[in-house]
Amino acid sequence: MTPEQRVDALLNQLSLAEKLQLLDGDTPFWSGMAAIALHDASHRHPWPAGQLPRLGLRGLHFVDGPRGVVLVGGATTFPVPIARGASWNPELEERIGAAMAREARSFGANWLAAVCINLLRHPGWGRAQETYGEDPVHVGALGAACSRGIERHAIACVKHFALNSIDSSRFLVDVQASPRVLHELYLPHFRACVEAGAGSVMSAYNRVNGIWCGQHPQLLTEILKRRWGFRGLVVTDFIFGLRDGVAGLLAGQDLEMPFGMILQGSLPEALEPAQEPGLEGNPGLRPVLLERIDDAVRRQLRLQLQIPEGVYPPSLRRCPEHLALAREAALQGIVLLRNGCPSGDAEPLLPLRALTSLAVIGPLADAVNLGDRGSSDTRPPPGAVVTPLQGLRSARPGLEIPHADGRDRAGAGALAARCDAAVLVLGLDWRLEGEHIHPGDIAPILEQIPPPQGLRTRRLWPRLQPLWRRFTQLIAAITRYGSARQGGDFAAGDRTDLTLPQEQVALIEAVAAANPRTVVVLMGGGAILTADWDHLVQGLLLLWYPGEQGGHALADVLFGAVSPSGRLPFTLPHHADQLPPFEPRAPSVVYDLWHGYRRLQHQGQEAAYAFGFGLSYSRFAVSDPAVRMAASGAGNAGGEAVELSLGLRNSGPMTAAEVLQVYLEPPGHRMERPFRTLVAFQRQTLAPGEQQKLTLLIPLRRLACFDAGRDGFVLEPGLHRLVVARHADDDGLALELTLPEEVVERYWEA
Numbered sequence: 208m209t210p211e212q213r214v215d216a217l218l219n220q221l222s223l224a225e226k227l228q229l230l231d232g233d234t235p236f237w238s239g240m241a242a243i244a245l246h247d248a249s250h251r252h253p254w255p256a257g258q259l260p261r262l263g264l265r266g267l268h269f270v271d272g273p274r275g276v277v278l279v280g281g282a283t284t285f286p287v288p289i290a291r292g293a294s295w296n297p298e299l300e301e302r303i304g305a306a307m308a309r310e311a312r313s314f315g316a317n318w319l320a321a322v323c324i325n326l327l328r329h330p331g332w333g334r335a336q337e338t339y340g341e342d343p344v345h346v347g348a349l350g351a352a353c354s355r356g357i358e359r360h361a362i363a364c365v366k367h368f369a370l371n372s373i374d375s376s377r378f379l380v381d382v383q384a385s386p387r388v389l390h391e392l393y394l395p396h397f398r399a400c401v402e403a404g405a406g407s408v409m410s411a412y413n414r415v416n417g418i419w420c421g422q423h424p425q426l427l428t429e430i431l432k433r434r435w436g437f438r439g440l441v442v443t444d445f446i447f448g449l450r451d452g453v454a455g456l457l458a459g460q461d462l463e464m465p466f467g468m469i470l471q472g473s474l475p476e477a478l479e480p481a482q483e484p485g486l487e488g489n490p491g492l493r494p495v496l497l498e499r500i501d502d503a504v505r506r507q508l509r510l511q512l513q514i515p516e517g518v519y520p521p522s523l524r525r526c527p528e529h530l531a532l533a534r535e536a537a538l539q540g541i542v543l544l545r546n547g548c549p550s551g552d553a554e555p556l557l558p559l560r561a562l563t564s565l566a567v568i569g570p571l572a573d574a575v576n577l578g579d580r581g582s583s584d585t586r587p588p589p590g591a592v593v594t595p596l597q598g599l600r601s602a603r604p605g606l607e608i609p610h611a612d613g614r615d616r617a618g619a620g621a622l623a624a625r626c627d628a629a630v631l632v633l634g635l636d637w638r639l640e641g642e643h644i645h646p647g648d649i650a651p652i653l654e655q656i657p658p659p660q661g662l663r664t665r666r667l668w669p670r671l672q673p674l675w676r677r678f679t680q681l682i683a684a685i686t687r688y689g690s691a692r693q694g695g696d697f698a699a700g701d702r703t704d705l706t707l708p709q710e711q712v713a714l715i716e717a718v719a720a721a722n723p724r725t726v727v728v729l730m731g732g733g734a735i736l737t738a739d740w741d742h743l744v745q746g747l748l749l750l751w752y753p754g755e756q757g758g759h760a761l762a763d764v765l766f767g768a769v770s771p772s773g774r775l776p777f778t779l780p781h782h783a784d785q786l787p788p789f790e791p792r793a794p795s796v797v798y799d800l801w802h803g804y805r806r807l808q809h810q811g812q813e814a815a816y817a818f819g820f821g822l823s824y825s826r827f828a829v830s831d832p833a834v835r836m837a838a839s840g841a842g843n844a845g846g847e848a849v850e851l852s853l854g855l856r857n858s859g860p861m862t863a864a865e866v867l868q869v870y871l872e873p874p875g876h877r878m879e880r881p882f883r884t885l886v887a888f889q890r891q892t893l894a895p896g897e898q899q900k901l902t903l904l905i906p907l908r909r910l911a912c913f914d915a916g917r918d919g920f921v922l923e924p925g926l927h928r929l930v931v932a933r934h935a936d937d938d939g940l941a942l943e944l945t946l947p948e949e950v951v952e953r954y955w956e957a
Contacts (some may be wrong), residue, residue, distance in 0.1 A: 210509070210512055210513065210589040211509075211906040213512055213839070214505055214508045214509050214512065215506050216276055217262055217264070218504060218505055218508060219500060220262060221259075221262075221504065221522070223478075223500075225259060225261075226500050226501070226504050227470075227471070227474055227475065227500070227945075228259070228379060229256075229257050229259070229462075229504050230252055230257065230456075230461070230463065230470050230471075230474070230500065230503060230504070231256070231460060231462065231463040231464070231466065231467045231468065231470050231471050231501075232256045232257050232462075232463065232464045232465035232466050232467065233255040233256055233257070233266065234255065234465050235466065235467060235469075236466040236467060236468055239465060239466045240446075240466075240713070243678060244445065245435070249277065249546045249582065249750075250277050250278055250279055250586055250956040251270070251278065251279060251313075252278070252315075253268035253269055253275045253278070253311075253314060253315055253316035253318075254268070254269040254270070254272045254464060254465035255267070255268050255269075256268075256462060256464060256465070256507075257305065257462075257507050257511060258267065258844075261555065261580055261941065263487075264508075264511055265484045265511070266511070267317060267318045267362065267467065267507070267510065267854040268315055268316045268317050268318060268320075269316065269318045269320065269364070269752075270311050270314065270316035270318070270319060270320070270443050270898070271319075271321075271484065271582050272285065272307055272311065272321045272583070272935060273287065273288050273320075273321050273322075273323045273337045273584075273826060274288065274318055274336075274337075274583055274752070274754065275307060275310070275585045275754075276307060276310045276311050276314060276316070276524075276584055276585070276652065277583060277584060277585055277586065277624065278314050278316075278318075278586070279484055279586045280314060280367060280524065280586075281521070281524040281525050281587070281588050282307075282310045282314075282522070282524050282525070282585065282586075282587075282589075283306065283307075283524065283525050283529040283530065283532075283533055283587075283754075283755065284309070284585040284587045284591075284592070284754045284755040284851070285303055285306075285336060285532070285533050285536055285575055285754045286437060286533070286536050286540050286751060286752065286753045286754040286799060286826060287336040287337065287343060287577075287578045287583075287732055287751060287752040287754075288323060288336065288337055288339050288349075288751065288755065289305065289327075289337070289338060289339065289340065289732050289733075289751060289776060289777075290336075290536070290537065290540035290751035290753060290754075290773075291339065291349065291540055291778035292338070292340040292346070292349055292540075293340075293539075293540040293541075293624065293749070293751065293773040293774060293776050293821075294536065294539035294540045294541050294772075294773060294890070295345065295773075295774050295776075295819075295888055295890050296433060296539055296868045297348045297349055298352070298580070299535065299536060299539060300349045300352040300353050300356070300415045301352040301353065301355050301356040301890040302356060303353065303356065303364070303532060303536060304321065304322075304352065304353035304354065304355065304356025304357040305356035305357065305359050305360060306356075306467060306528070306529045306532055306581045306615075306688065307319060307321050307356075307357065307571075308321075308356065308358075308360035308361040308363075308524055309360050309519055309523050310519075310529070311361055312360055312432060312519035312523075313519040313522075313523045314416055314519050314737060314780065315526055315731035316361070317361045317362060317514045318361060318362040318364060318407070319357050319361050319362070319363060319364060319368055319473040320364035320365075320409065321363070322350050322353050322354050322357070322363055322364065322365040322366065322405065323337040323338050323366050324346050324347070324349075324365060324366075324396045324397065324400065325338050325366075325367055325371045325372045325411075326336075326338070326339060326342075326343060326346060326348040326369070326372060326392065326393055326396065326495045327340055327341040327342060327370075327372065327442060327703075327776075327777050327803075328372045328735030328787060328803075328889075329372070329787055329789040329802065330534050330705065330733045330777050330778075330779075330786070330804045331701055331702040331703060331705055331733055331734065331786075331789055332372050332373065332701055332733065333550065333579070333640050333641050333643050333699060333700045333701040333702065333733075333791075334373065334374050334579070334581070334641070334732075334906050335640070335732045335733035335734075335777075336578050336579065336583075336640070336641075336731075336732025336733070336751075337583055337753055337841045338372075338733075340775055340776030340777050340818075341396040341776065341777040341778065341802065341803035341804070341818065342372065342776075342803065342884075342885050343391075343392055343393070343394075343396045343802075344395070344396075344575055344816065344884075344885045344887070344888075344890065344909060345440045345776065345885060346396040346400070346437055347395055347396035347399030347400070348398075348399065348888070350365065350396055350397075350399060350400045351399040351400050351402070351403035352403070354400045354403045354404060354405040355376040355403050355404060356541075357397060357405075358403075358404050358405065358406060359515065360515055360517065360519070361514065361515075362406040362407055362510055362513075362514065363404075363405040363406055363407065363442075364402070364405075364406075364407045364408070364409055364442065365397060365400045365401075365407070365408050366408070366409035366411075366444070367399060367409055367410065367411035367420075367444055368408050368409060368410050368411055368414065368420060368427075368441075369389075369393055369394060369411060369415060369420060369426055370382040370384060370393050370411065370415050370798060371411035371412065371420070372421075373413070373414050373701060374642060374643045374700055374701050374793060374795070375619070375643045375647075375700045375701045375787075375792055376413075376644065376645070376793055377411075377412045377413050377643075377649070377790035378412050378413075378527060378645065378648035378649055378652075378891065379413075379648050379794055379808060380413045380414065380793060380794060380795065380796060381413070381416070381417055381794065381795045381796075381880055382413055382415050382416075382440070382772065382795075382796055382797075383795065383796070383797045383798065384415065384416065384797070384798040384799075385915065386913065386915040386918075387798075387878075387912070387913045387914075387915055388799055388800055389415075389692050390913040390920070391800065391912065392528070392798075393798065394430065394476065397431075398435055400784060401431070401436075401439075402435075402439050403696070405439065406439045406440065406510050406513070407439050407440040407441070407442055407510065408431060408439065408440075408441055408442070409442050409443070409444055409448075410423070410427065410441060410442070410443055410444060410448060410460065411442075411444060411448075412444050412447060412448055412527045414875075415898060416735070417662070419450050419916070420450075420452065421443050421444070421448045421449045421450065421455050421458075421460055421808060422449065422451055422454040422455035422457075422458040422460060423459075423506070424457070424458040424459060424460055426459075427441050427458050427459030427460060428458060428681045429846060430461055431459070431731065433521060434957050437746070437936055438501075438506065438509065439509075440461045440462055440506045440507055440510055440562070441459055441460055441461045441462070441506075442460075442461065442462045442463075442464050443455075443460060443462070443463045443464055444581070445464055445465055446465065446466065446468070446649075447649045447652045447941070448463070448464075449463050449468070449471070450469070450652065451467045451469070452469040452470040452471075452473030452477075453473055453477050453492075453496070454472065455469070455904055456474065456496065456499050456503065457488070457495065457496070457499055458904070461502075461503035461506050461507065462502075462507060463863050464729065465479055469690060471894060474496070474500075474900055476501075476698045477492065477493075478493055478496060478497070490662075497570075498650070502902060505610045506571060507666075517555065519786065520545065521553050523864065525587075525588075525591065530755075530756060532757060533756040533920045534618060534756035534759050534760055535749075536754065537753040537754050537756050537757045537759075537760035537761075537926075538760040538763055538764065538769055539772055539773060539864070540753065540771075541748055541749055541750060541751075541760060541761070541764050541771050542748060542749040542771065542773035542774060542775055542820075542821045543557065543746075543747075543748045543764070543771040543773070543821060543823070544737075544741075544748060544749065544779075544821070544822065545741060545744070545745070545746060545747035545748075545822075546743055546746055546815050546822050547584065547874070551826065552695075555626070555762075556724055556726065556746045556765070557726065557746050557765065557766070557767070558765060558766055558767025558824060559726075559766055559768075560767060560796070562603075562627045562628060563606070563607065563611070563627055564606070564608070564625070564626040564627050565595050565597060565599065565603075565606060565607070565626055565627065565628055565629070565630060565721070566608075566609055566611070566622045566623045566625075566626040566628070566629040566630070566718075566921035567595070567607050567608055567609070567610045567611075567621065567629075567630050567632065567710075567759040568608075568610070568611050568612075568613050568619045568623065568630070568632070569613050569631045569632040569633045569644050569728075570612050570613055570614075570632075570633070571595070571632045571633060571634060571730050572595050572596045572610060572612070572630075572632035573595070573596040573610060573612075573823060574594060574595070574623070574636070574707070575592045575594065576594075576752060577679045577752050577755070578634050578637065578752040579637045579641025579642055579699060579732075580637045580641065580642075581641050581642025581643075582642060583642070583890070587755050591755050592755045592757075592758075592907055593755060593756055593757065593758035593759050594757075594758045595630075595632045595728065595750070595757070595758045595761050596608070596610050596632075596758070597758045598758025598759045598760070598761050598762040599758070599761065599765065599766075600759070601758070601759065601930055602759070602763070602766055602768075603762070603766065607626075608921070609622055609626070612776060612927065613631075613711075613714045616713060616714055618706075619718055620718055620720065620721035621721070621771055622780055623718045623721040623722040623725065624721040624722055625724065627724065628722065628724040628725070628726070629718050629725045629726070630726045630728060630732065630765065631676060631714065631715060631718055631726070631728065631744075632750075633707060633711045633714070633715070633727060633728070633729060633730070634707070634711075634728075634729040634730035634731040634735060634750075635730060635731035635732065635733070635735070635741060636730070636731075637819070638699055639699055639702065639708075639731075639778060640699050640700075640702050640731065640733055641699040641700065642699075642700075643700030643701065643791075645700065647790075648729040650732075651757045653876065656804030657864070661725060662846065665865055670686075676733065700791060701789070701791035702733060702874050703789060703790075703791065704783075705734050705735060705736045705783055706735070706736050706739065707734070707735060707736075707740075712740055712782035713950070715727060715740050716740065716743065717742065717843060719743040719744050720743075723745065724745060725743075725744045725745060725746070726744065726745065726746030726747070726748070726765065727741070727744050727746065727747050727748075728748055728750050728761065728784075729747070729748070729749050729750065729752065730750050730751065730752060730929065731749075731752070731755075732751065732752055734777065734780075734781070735779075735782075736781075736782065736783065736815075737779070737815065737816075738781045738815055740784065746913035748764070748771065749773070767824065767861075768866070770823050770824035770825050770861055770862070770863035771821065771822065771823060771824065771863075772822060772823065772863060772864035772890075772892075773821050774783075774819050774821040774822070774866045774868075774934070775816055775819060775820045775821060775934070777803060777805045777809070777818060778807060778814045778816075778818045778935070779802045779814060779815050779816040779817075780807065780814055780815055781814070781815045783897040785806070785807055785810075785812055786802075786806075787801065787802050787806060787914060793867070797802075800879075800881060801881075802853050803818055804817060804818040804882040804883070804935040804936070805884070807884075808881065808882040808883060808936075809881065809882065813936055814936060816934035817934040817935045817937070818869050818885075818934060818935040819866070819885075819888075819932070819933065819934035819935050819937075820933070820934040820936075821861065821862050821866070821934075823859070823861070823865070824860075824861055824863060825857055825858075825859025825861050825862075825863035825895070825941055826857070826858045826859035827856065827857055827858065827859070827863075827865040827893075828855075828856045828857060828858050829853050829854065829867075829931055829940055830852065830853065830854040830855075830856055830898075831852075831853060831854045832852070832853040832931055832940050832942055833851070833852050833853070833942070834849060834850070834851045834852075834929055834942045834944050836848075836849060836850070836852055836946075836947065837849065837850035837904065837910060839852075847906055848903040848904045848906050848907060849904070849910065849944065850899065850902060850903070850904055850927070851869060851887065851898065851902070851903045851929060851931070851942070852901065852903075853867075853900070853901055853904045853931060854898055854899070854900050854901075855867065855891055855893065855898065855899055855900075855901055856896075856897070856898035857894060857895055857896065857897050857898075858896070859895060860895055862892065862893070862894045862895065863892070864890055864891065864893075864895070865890070865893070865933075866886075866888060866889070866890045866933075867888060867889050867890075867891065867901065867903070867930055867931060868885060868931070868932050868934065869885070869886050869887040869888065869903060869905065869930065869931055869932075870884060870885055870886065870929070870930045870932055870939070871883065871884050871885075871886045871909070871910055871927060871928070871930075872927070872928035872929075872930060872934065872941070873910070873912070873923060873927060874923045874924065874925030874926055874927060875923070876912075876923050876924065876925055877912070877921075877923050878912060878914075880881060880912060883930065883935060884909075884946055885935070886905050886909040886910065886929070887903045887904075887905045888902055889901060889902075905929075907922065907950075907954060907956075908920050908956055910922060911923075911956070912928060917955065918957070919955045919956055920956045920957075921952075921954065921957050922946060922950065922951045922954045922957070923946045923951070924946070924948065924951050925945070925947065926943055926945055927943070927944045928941050928942070928943055928944075929941070929942045930942075
């Protein structure tokens with residue numbers, strides 16, 4: 208019997224009541240909400256759905272985990288996704304996805320929501336740390352890799368579909384975007400994950416073009432299921448991801464999680480014939496609903512049957528292999544932005560050598576700083592996290608490494624002055640950025656939840672309704688604390704001020720004045736503007752939220768055991784005016800083609816640190832670049848792609864990795880297009896003096912633009928320039944390509 212025949216056989220054995228049961232999570236709403244509010248339930252156990260012992264269905268068991276499995280019990284904490292995005296290494300991300308899936312299975316989970324790929328339109332987004340960056344090709348490659356890794360052992364959940372990149376108004380904002388903007392910028396990375404085999408997609412809380420994403424027929428059915436051929440499961444974002452059950456189901460929603468809520472309260476009534484005399488209801492609705500219910504159940508059964516069998520013992524958690532992987536990820540994500548004086552008349556400060564003492568200063572130097580405390584909050588065991596200070600001391604046990612938290616600026620300056628060099632560890636933490644909930648935004652959704660059955664009687668309910676409304680508002684307020692630790696509120700939210708806190712800037716000024724050999728190490732998930740102070744220091748690098756092995760990785764880079772190889776996954780501007788408008792509580796916002804490096808180049812401006820920028824301790828040279836049309840199995844019309852080949856040589860003193868980036872400069876005859884767009888990249892590690900020939904395949908879709916009139920991607924005639932560059936603003940090496948006329952004329956892709 209084929210897998211699809213097994214699905215059909217199971218579906219035929221289900222009663223209508225059982226099918227409805229499979230459309231929402233297995234946890235009752237009120238007890239589940241109480242467990243979240245009072246017992247931190249989201250970090251205590253997976254959330255089950257689809258359990259039906261009568262037919263041997265063991266269910267889907269959901270757990271969150273963009274930086275590692277969020278459950279208490281010893282899972283590995285990896286660097287946050289934005290740090291892994293800085294590695295530009297899909298192969299590494301695939302291994303991380305597989306490791307997180309193995310650890311999820313050790314907790315009894317088989318469904319992992321680790322693939323957060325919302326595009327970073329503005330780097331002040333509170334959840335910037337949970338995604339990979341600002342560019343759809345880059346984000347799509349990493350999201351697809353993570354999906355492939357997870358799917359080896361569990362079901363990957365890709366989120367949040369779509370245009371969910373403002374946190375403080377996510378329950379009310381309406382994002383307006385044209386078809387071209389949708390298909391060129393905000394959907395390609397989701398498509399990449401679908402094509403990589405991701406089993407589920409999570410809809411978003413926000414609206415797109417006036418319709419809630421959880422009940423958006425164009426997104427969920429027309430694009431995801433029909434245009435892209437997605438055969439997996441669409442699941443709501445948690446608790447508040449659906450407003451209208453019938454509309455959601457008909458739009459393509461397949462499962463409401465984690466509780467029985469809107470679907471449970473609306474579908475039985477919608478399936479019943481009208482009860483009042485003279486009213487016939489909508490006789491055409493029931494068969495449509497039944498057909499859609501069967502499709503949703505079929506999709507879930509398909510997933511349940513494809514979950515890999517295997518034994519996943521608790522010993523997998525934080526095993527040596529996974530800890531080494533966490534350290535490797537932290538290492539590859541470190542971005543070196545500055546090394547030496549701007550005038551170039553000084554030798555590079557890094558790596559630090561021939562030291563007798565090193566001052567380590569700052570409030571985050573010896574702090575456990577893993578990211579926000581929202582739904583992605585991990586819970587490593589006590590003592591597991593290697594802080595920057597611990598990593599440096601462990602790497603150089605014979606070196607004098609005194610520490611000051613920096614609250615006494617004069618004392619910090621004096622400490623820096625008496626040491627050979629100083630390292631300042633500064634930046635952001637969960638109190639300054641992260642996931643955010645406005646209780647007032649979710650109270651109207653809660654009011655739709657049916658009360659316990661005994662309360663809703665004809666005699667009691669009219670008198671209880673006002674009290675019920677007040678009660679739901681109280682529950683909404685409590686949800687702010689549902690994922691927070693030690694009673695703290697995790698609602699840091701979006702940032703409109705991207706500068707460092709003033710006391711940290713003052714600390715930089717004091718330490719740099721006392722010792723010119725000062726390195727600033729920045730932790731955080733979103734952008735931090737540095738123009739006001741980075742000229743004061745010789746070294747500047749981004750450590751991000753580096754996971755539990757981040758201190759070791761920092762020591763490897765600072766002391767020169769490994770060359771830094773991270774590249775910026777988003778643009779760092781000189782000032783905030785170079786970014787798109789950003790109002791965290793806006794009820795409506797328009798998304799266009801212009802953000803990140805596209806926006807700055809469109810305005811004729813350069814970044815402070817460009818997308819894709821990062822320094823190395825070594826040097827690289829590109830030779831013999833060539834480009835031609837080549838056959839490809841990448842799903843392009845006619846099976847065609849562009850093949851770019853070149854030689855890459857490490858001409859520096861140590862083994863290091865280079866990240867080759869290829870940007871398209873399009874003809875731009877038919878419509879306005881960005882000056883440059885990333886179309887391919889490849890990370891390559893080379894030993895000193897080593898040279899390799901590399902070949903990059905570029906699907907024709909990445910050279911095309913979306914034509915709303917033809918409802919698909921089309922190619923433009925004329926000269927295409929492919930620029931091999933080290934970052935978005937680099938002049939690089941340009942190769943000219945005129946696509947064959949017959950290819951341009953026949954190419955069209957949905």
